[in-house]
Amino acid sequence: FLPEIGLPQTVMEKQGGKKSVRNVSISCSSRQAWASYMTNSPTMIVMIGLPARGKTYMSKKLTRYLNWIGVPTKVFNLGVYRRNAVKSYKSYDFFRHDNKEAMEIRKKCAIVALTDVKTYLSEEGGQIAVFDATNTTRERRELILNFAKDNAYKVFFVESVCDDPDVIAENIMDVKVSSPDYPERDRESVMGDFLKRIECYKVTYQPLDPDEHDKNLSFIQVINVGRSFLVNRVQDYIQSKIVYYLMNIHVHSHSIYLCRHGESHHNVEGRIGGDSELSERGKECAAALKRFVKEHKLSDLKVWTSQLRRTIQTAEELGIPYEQWKILNEIDAGVCEEMTYKMIEEKYPEEYAMRDQDKYHYRYPGGESYQDLVQRLEPVIMELERQANVLVICHQAVMRCLLAYFLDKGADDLPFLKCPLHTVLKLTPVAYGCKVDVFDLGVEAVNTHRDRPLVSFCLFLMFRIPNMWSVFCKTVHPALCHVFVHSMESETSVICVNQRHVKSYSLE
Amino acid sequence: MTNCPTLIVTVGLPARGKTYISKKLTRYLNWIGVTTKEFNVGQYRRECLKIYKSFEFFRPDNEEGLKIRRQCALSALNDVRQYLSVEGGQVAVFDATNTTRDRRRTIIMFAEQNGYRVFFVESVCEDPEVIAQNIVQVKLGNPDYIDCNSDEAIKDFMKRIKCYESSYQPLDEVLDRDLSYIKIMDVGRRYLVNRVVDHVQSRIVYYLMNIHITPRSIYLCRHGESDLNIKGRIGGDSGLSDRGKEFAKRLRNFLQEQNIKNLKVWTSQMKRTIQTAEILGVSYEQWKSLNEIDAGVCEEMMYEEIQERYPLEFALRDQDKYRYRYPKGESYEDLVQRLEPVIMELERQENVLVICHQAVLRCLLAYFLDKTADELPYLKCPLHTVLKLTPVAYGNFFLSSLFQNVNVQRSTEDALQTVPAHF
Numbered sequence: 003f004l005p006e007i008g009l010p011q012t013v014m015e016k017q018g019g020k021k022s023v024r025n026v027s028i029s030c031s032s033r034q035a036w037a038s039y040m041t042n043s044p045t046m047i048v049m050i051g052l053p054a055r056g057k058t059y060m061s062k063k064l065t066r067y068l069n070w071i072g073v074p075t076k077v078f079n080l081g082v083y084r085r086n087a088v089k090s091y092k093s094y095d096f097f098r099h100d101n102k103e104a105m106e107i108r109k110k111c112a113i114v115a116l117t118d119v120k121t122y123l124s125e126e127g128g129q130i131a132v133f134d135a136t137n138t139t140r141e142r143r144e145l146i147l148n149f150a151k152d153n154a155y156k157v158f159f160v161e162s163v164c165d166d167p168d169v170i171a172e173n174i175m176d177v178k179v180s181s182p183d184y185p186e187r188d189r190e191s192v193m194g195d196f197l198k199r200i201e202c203y204k205v206t207y208q209p210l211d212p213d214e215h216d217k218n219l220s221f222i223q224v225i226n227v228g229r230s231f232l233v234n235r236v237q238d239y240i241q242s243k244i245v246y247y248l249m250n251i252h253v254h255s256h257s258i259y260l261c262r263h264g265e266s267h268h269n270v271e272g273r274i275g276g277d278s279e280l281s282e283r284g285k286e287c288a289a290a291l292k293r294f295v296k297e298h299k300l301s302d303l304k305v306w307t308s309q310l311r312r313t314i315q316t317a318e319e320l321g322i323p324y325e326q327w328k329i330l331n332e333i334d335a336g337v338c339e340e341m342t343y344k345m346i347e348e349k350y351p352e353e354y355a356m357r358d359q360d361k362y363h364y365r366y367p368g369g370e371s372y373q374d375l376v377q378r379l380e381p382v383i384m385e386l387e388r389q390a391n392v393l394v395i396c397h398q399a400v401m402r403c404l405l406a407y408f409l410d411k412g413a414d415d416l417p418f419l420k421c422p423l424h425t426v427l428k429l430t431p432v433a434y435g436c437k438v439d440v441f442d443l444g445v446e447a448v449n450t451h452r453d454r455p456l457v458s459f460c461l462f463l464m465f466r467i468p469n470m471w472s473v474f475c476k477t478v479h480p481a482l483c484h485v486f487v488h489s490m491e492s493e494t495s496v497i498c499v500n501q502r503h504v505k506s507y508s509l510e
Numbered sequence: 511m512t513n514c515p516t517l518i519v520t521v522g523l524p525a526r527g528k529t530y531i532s533k534k535l536t537r538y539l540n541w542i543g544v545t546t547k548e549f550n551v552g553q554y555r556r557e558c559l560k561i562y563k564s565f566e567f568f569r570p571d572n573e574e575g576l577k578i579r580r581q582c583a584l585s586a587l588n589d590v591r592q593y594l595s596v597e598g599g600q601v602a603v604f605d606a607t608n609t610t611r612d613r614r615r616t617i618i619m620f621a622e623q624n625g626y627r628v629f630f631v632e633s634v635c636e637d638p639e640v641i642a643q644n645i646v647q648v649k650l651g652n653p654d655y656i657d658c659n660s661d662e663a664i665k666d667f668m669k670r671i672k673c674y675e676s677s678y679q680p681l682d683e684v685l686d687r688d689l690s691y692i693k694i695m696d697v698g699r700r701y702l703v704n705r706v707v708d709h710v711q712s713r714i715v716y717y718l719m720n721i722h723i724t725p726r727s728i729y730l731c732r733h734g735e736s737d738l739n740i741k742g743r744i745g746g747d748s749g750l751s752d753r754g755k756e757f758a759k760r761l762r763n764f765l766q767e768q769n770i771k772n773l774k775v776w777t778s779q780m781k782r783t784i785q786t787a788e789i790l791g792v793s794y795e796q797w798k799s800l801n802e803i804d805a806g807v808c809e810e811m812m813y814e815e816i817q818e819r820y821p822l823e824f825a826l827r828d829q830d831k832y833r834y835r836y837p838k839g840e841s842y843e844d845l846v847q848r849l850e851p852v853i854m855e856l857e858r859q860e861n862v863l864v865i866c867h868q869a870v871l872r873c874l875l876a877y878f879l880d881k882t883a884d885e886l887p888y889l890k891c892p893l894h895t896v897l898k899l900t901p902v903a904y905g906n907f908f909l910s911s912l913f914q915n916v917n918v919q920r921s922t923e924d925a926l927q928t929v930p931a932h933f
Binding site: 036039040212229230231232233234236239242245246249250277328329374377385388 | 683687699700701702703704705706709712715716719720747795797798838844847848855858
């Protein structure tokens with residue numbers, strides 16, 4: 003019901019998303035993540051492999067990682083489309099290669115999925131689409147390559163090859179047993195049916211041939227769950243990053259423990275940033291953490307801290323070796339360092355308001371934004387993927403960024419994730435996601451969490467005496483207020499009201 | 511990052527880029543702070559043999575030759591042990607053909623005895639053009655062929671390669687499945703990576719997969735003179751002075767003359783580099799990681815003021831300029847860490863112009879010119895000068911300085927005076 007009005011060109015550009023944004027000095031303008039910027043053409047990542055080879059595991063993990071570093075990515079799982087088309091799954095017979103009717107249905111599903119891919123990449127601003135299916139025949143891959151060519155998408159194949167029967171069996175037990183295809187069957191019949199399903203695919207499986215047929219394609223073959231890799235013709239920046247990521251993840255069970263430093267003097271005073279030491283309660287927390295580590299019998303635990311005193315002091319108490327990472331330091335609040343939120347509101351009211359509008363992209367003057375934090379934390383994530391058991395003692399904003407990666411939280415939710423002091427979060431990978439266990443260390447601390455501001459919209463009042471039109475608009479682009487101009491007569495005034503300020507603009 | 515020392519072992523026929531890879535990798539690892547040294551067995555052989563006569567030395571049936579070559583390899587391994595176990599080095603790069611399984615077994619046993627992890631880097635290439643180009647570029651200038659003309663040298667070298675071919679046993683997917691290695695095929699078109707076991711190996715693989723040998727040039731310069739430069743103040747986020755703008759205009763003319771193919775332009779996110787790029791009138795990309803070193807409490811102060819207000823800090827900085835961190839700021843060492851993705855992307859790219867800042871430029875230059883941590887903070891990076899890096903043999907770079915002096919009414923010397931001597 004809102005009047006459709008042409009937005010001024012500059013505002014459009016900033017919303018565009020894909021193309022580069024010149025850094026105009028508006029301190030709160032949304033900046034595109036570097037990784038997203040470097041991904042120029044849309045890319046399709048196409049999985050290849052027999053069932054139970056970890057394709058969906060890799061698809062979901064990769065998608066989570068790419069979204070976290072700021073490259074809009076989405077998974078298109080063909081199994082989901084098939085389940086929509088064929089309401090109830092009876093048995094592996096559906097997958098027999100001589101089952102003509104089924105083959106027709108499966109092909110149709112692929113085409114519907116590809117149509118959705120096209121919508122996502124060409125219309126919805128997506129940059130990467132992960133096409134998660136077996137794609138085991140050359141014919142199917144030709145279909146996809148032609149589709150990509152027609153739409154000017156790059157294609158990167160990820161083939162998972164595995165001949166270790168133990169790994170396959172474990173895979174089936176971990177994820178297939180609880181699949182919607184097998185709602186109430188007992189484990190053994192599930193295993194039996196699924197293994198027969200795999201046999202159906204084996205008959206027509208044509209793996210990638212790097213020497214002849216597929217030598218000009220871009221792909222990575224992941225062999226035996228990452229024991230070795232064959233990488234062919236990496237074309238660009240994002241494919242290079244994808245390869246690096248896939249080469250660093252593993253499937254061994256491990257847990258990651260995230261916590262903040264013990265309560266610090268600044269925390270008690272309500273000040274942000276700085277490099278203060280632990281308060282008395284903070285020191286108690288460090289002792290409690292030591293008991294926690296002992297109780298959980300964490301063998302071979304690696305401990306990481308930042309290079310600020312409060313995390314180091316917390317780690318010292320543990321009595322085990324720890325590593326300091328500068329990139330784990332808290333977000334730099336620039337000119338607002340060591341101020342309380344009240345002081346910031348008084349001294350820099352505009353900045354204060356803008357931060358509430360778009361907490362993820364907002365960059366403190368002379369400081370950082372959450373988006374900057376994510377970029378600097380990337381090596382930490384990569385190393386956490388490589389490692390086994392790690393305890394990371396860090397800070398509120400940093401912990402939010404790391405948590406958002408593991409729990410797949412987007413830019414909107416990330417800055418509001420609850421990370422209280424004196425609490426340890428244990429993250430354990432489970433099936434396709436991550437299980438979180440919360441451990442309260444039992445030592446009191448101040449609450450440093452600020453909830454999302456209740457109201458985030460702008461009220462535009464446009465009036466021309468004596469009439470008055472009011473237009474409500476929800477702030478779609480977080481940092482900038484949309485200015486809808488609907489000039490009736492020559493002189494028009496726009497008054498912008500948000501929860502804190504009233505600003506008046508006159509338009510010539 | 512590295513608990514056991516790592517021994518990187520190259521594998522491949524002659525003229526496959528092993529030494530190129532060794533030198534580049536060594537330079538990269540040292541720059542990111544992993545102490546690395548390369549050991550080129552060919553050098554040991556030259557010292558032992560004094561005069562190279564011909565390819566006959568390398569014939570597989572030349573008993574005398576084989577004995578000497580084996581001795582050289584063992585001598586080199588001895589020096590590796592000295593470096594890794596005694597001198598505290600973290601990575602040693604053993605650069606030789608290592609084409610037989612036998613030789614590799616010797617090395618693996620040596621590593622096991624000493625507690626080193628082994629990582630093989632094999633380069634496989636059958637493209638005759640690439641090989642020929644390789645020979646012309648690096649072998650002709652080699653001390654072995656000092657007294658030959660090009661044709662003779664090429665012929666002899668081709669015969670030398672033949673001597674190795676008959677006994678060449680490449681790393682095998684089945685037989686060598688328990689080894690950690692990367693096989694680079696056709697100059698990076700394809701890679702086979704097997705059993706990467708730790709962080710260092712993972713970084714090495716990532717680096718090797720991002721480098722290329724396509725000819726290109728990298729241009730580095732600082733922003734034009736800024737208002738704070740004129741006042742002798744460090745850091746801050748000021749705009750360009752008039753002379754700075756003049757420099758940017760001259761730079762634009764320079765680029766137009768050079769007519770560089772597909773030039774990418776990168777700046778930091780500070781006003782002075784952005785303004786410089788804006789005047790160029792081409793599209794550019796901003797990197798936050800290219801921002802100048804954060805001088806913390808000393809931001810926007812003059813060196814004289816720092817000396818007055820923080821005399822201890824000032825002295826400490828002179829003691830160890832590389833590691834010294836401004837209170838609430840950064841050190842050169844921190845800078846290197848945050849510039850690593852820039853270096854990685856520079857390796858991937860082709861022609862690039864980077865408009866940055868003094869400390870940042872020093873770090874980048876140290877990477878390309880293989881300068882140590884001691885030299886890095888004192889590299890000369892004056893304003894209004896464009897440095898052009900052209901790749902030459904063995905992954906090294908040739909530096910030419912294209913001086914774009916903005917000579918309005920001042921001489922060169924005067925223009926540079928705005929940058930205090932102890933900068």
